[in-house]
Amino acid sequence: MPYPSSPFAENINGLILENQSKHKTNNENEKIQNELYLKELLGWLCTSPQLTSIRVNKSAFKLEDIRKLVEKIVDKGKVEVHPNFPDLLLLHHPDKASCPHLVKESNEVVVDVNGATAILRGAHVFAPGVIGMLQGAKVNDRVSIFADIEGKCKKGFATVYQSPGKLFIANGTIKMNREQLFGLNLVPSGIAIEVTERISHCPSINESLFPVGSTLLQNIPSVICVHALKVRPELTILDMCAAPGNKTTHISTLMQHKGILVAVDKTPSKVKRLEETCRRYGANALVFQADATKILVTDGHDADVSRGPPFQTETFDRILLDVPCSALGKRPQLSSRVTEAVLKSYVPLQRKLFHTAVPLLKKDGYLVYSTCTITLAENEAMVAWALRTFGDLRLVKPDPTLGGPGLFGTTLSETERLYVQRFGPNNVDSVGFFYALFIKV
Numbered sequence: 001m002p003y004p005s006s007p008f009a010e011n012i013n014g015l016i017l018e019n020q021s022k023h024k025t026n027n028e029n030e031k032i033q034n035e036l037y038l039k040e041l042l043g044w045l046c047t048s049p050q051l052t053s054i055r056v057n058k059s060a061f062k063l064e065d066i067r068k069l070v071e072k073i074v075d076k077g078k079v080e081v082h083p084n085f086p087d088l089l090l091l092h093h094p095d096k097a098s099c100p101h102l103v104k105e106s107n108e109v110v111v112d113v114n115g116a117t118a119i120l121r122g123a124h125v126f127a128p129g130v131i132g133m134l135q136g137a138k139v140n141d142r143v144s145i146f147a148d149i150e151g152k153c154k155k156g157f158a159t160v161y162q163s164p165g166k167l168f169i170a171n172g173t174i175k176m177n178r179e180q181l182f183g184l185n186l187v188p189s190g191i192a193i194e195v196t197e198r199i200s201h202c203p204s205i206n207e208s209l210f211p212v213g214s215t216l217l218q219n220i221p222s223v224i225c226v227h228a229l230k231v232r233p234e235l236t237i238l239d240m241c242a243a244p245g246n247k248t249t250h251i252s253t254l255m256q257h258k259g260i261l262v263a264v265d266k267t268p269s270k271v272k273r274l275e276e277t278c279r280r281y282g283a284n285a286l287v288f289q290a291d292a293t294k295i296l297v298t299d300g301h302d303a304d305v306s307r308g309p310p311f312q313t314e315t316f317d318r319i320l321l322d323v324p325c326s327a328l329g330k331r332p333q334l335s336s337r338v339t340e341a342v343l344k345s346y347v348p349l350q351r352k353l354f355h356t357a358v359p360l361l362k363k364d365g366y367l368v369y370s371t372c373t374i375t376l377a378e379n380e381a382m383v384a385w386a387l388r389t390f391g392d393l394r395l396v397k398p399d400p401t402l403g404g405p406g407l408f409g410t411t412l413s414e415t416e417r418l419y420v421q422r423f424g425p426n427n428v429d430s431v432g433f434f435y436a437l438f439i440k441v
């Protein structure tokens, strides 16, 4: 099967540029430019980034020590410190020319799309992701790994999978046989296939290879958007949708673990993960489980930040609003089953979160709104809506501006369109992501 040209069904492709607001523009030339961008974006999403980004917890570890460790772990590829962000290491994957041509084995396994994505980004094959393995395949057999793009292969499939939606992604060595993977009443876990070569040439690298709390494999825009928040040690900062806490730990590090950092998330199980992440990375954060649309004091009573929500208006110097979103920016993304209803469900919640965030922000305070998705409605149109709705919000040009410009088709002025940070095929080789920096005047 050739690489897909879009992860999405045709009806979803058509919705990505939809505004979901009655305020839109209808310039034909701008529509054409958006369509050209979309075509490029969809193909790009299916491919793997050619670099891995590693944020180093510089408050506890030396960047140079971690850099040496990365170089020791990977035998090929170049490691460099990001020219703008001294806590970010970039591991450039070896180029095709320096890697041996991948030859398919006669033995095969089939994995689901999520497993395939992880494999292309450097993971081994974990047991739950295996769908099919040939009858008689033994531990230590060499094997080729195929992704089931159409999601039609039955669990436990035992012969060669004949499907036009089957994509060759890697070679490896079997570590668990069919009985261990598909035996009755088993909930298999652990590495089922050790991957030796990938079509993405991404090396096998993960956080467990580094000292605990030293590194986080974070996509570049997720790191950049926290730097954009202009964090300083003595401030009072709110991370409104914080779990699993990757950005919380970064904020705490930039605060030198001083000041007051409040991290909120709605889901109890995710709050546990958030607490665990904060512990692992030595973050100094007050963690609360709450619905962030309801954390603003409404009855005029005094509120003390350290006791948790609700909070008084104008409590925070900085707010990170890293909202729940349709998450369509993942890369590589070989196939997505997102539905129209799910895609359209996020905008109302994102607006509600804004309605809480803006009153909580102090005058002259900064707010970063971010998503890991690509839709116009959740990104540029949300920023345009916020500027129309909150007269005291202004858009600020981040420094540096590595993302952007934004898409056409909203009420954003040309200057504002250049200020918003849309990450895609024309700037950073990472995932699809968006952020905007606001100041309250």
Ligand SMILES: C[S@@+](CC[C@H](N)C(=O)[O-])C[C@H]1O[C@@H](n2cnc3c(N)ncnc32)[C@H](O)[C@@H]1O
Residues within 6 Å of the ligand: 240, 241, 242, 243, 244, 245, 246, 247, 248, 264, 265, 266, 267, 270, 290, 291, 292, 293, 322, 323, 324, 325
């Ligand atoms: C994009 S994720 C945040 C990722 C996080 N900032 C990080 O970098 O690790 C969005 C989070 O919002 C949380 N969430 C969803 N609705 C919420 C609400 N009403 N109040 C607070 N958190 C909410 C979800 O549980 C999820 O953990």
